[in-house]
Amino acid sequence: MKVSYFASMREAIGKGQETLSLPDNIKTIDQLINWLAGSGDAYHRAFADRAAINVALNETLVEQDAAIIDTDTLAIFPPMTGG
């Protein structure tokens, strides 16, 4: 699964994207975020405030409880500040 990060989250994690193999027990976005947060300090810090995380599945905004499969693309980012 391709995961992209943007803005301050990208800087905190240290990369703009990566390809992950979804473990069998990870079925939703929040489970993925929990898993990443447990895998390293940078992720843990970046994802500390769950309410401040926005996610897009296959380029569409979704809620964090959305289901995911390995062939999806995911983007994780802070609240948007365009306009």
Next chain:
Amino acid sequence: MQNVRIQSESFDTGAEINTFRAARTDIGALCAFSGYVRDFGTIGKLTQLHLEHFPAMAQKQLETLHREAVERFTLYDALIIHRFGTLDIGAEIVLVATLASHREEAIEATHFIMDTLKTTAPFWKKEINDTTHAWVESRAGDITATDRWKKD
């Protein structure tokens, strides 16, 4: 969709508005909103503003917003231009223009597009000056503004 443009290049707001409504005699109303880079922010005086974006999603999101606005407010058309990259002080960031029969639809649609774009279009602003830089934080008021347009 040619009336939804995401670009790094600067644009001439006046020329874009004129082109947008050129040669049409069926419209009674045009409303436009322009956003610019201010010379100050949370870090004090700014020298530049940098906009990061998620290209594929931004295009999709703005095209969906365009369709939604045209349908909801019975517009003849709408124009959305949003820049990305490193912008100078005073530079234009965004232009939204709407064409309608009457002023209420044109004005409401412009307001709807801007309020919705603020919290759902994947762009992130970073303030820059000679000593420091900082990501702009989203404002609670922006979420409220988006929410008030949601239909029950």
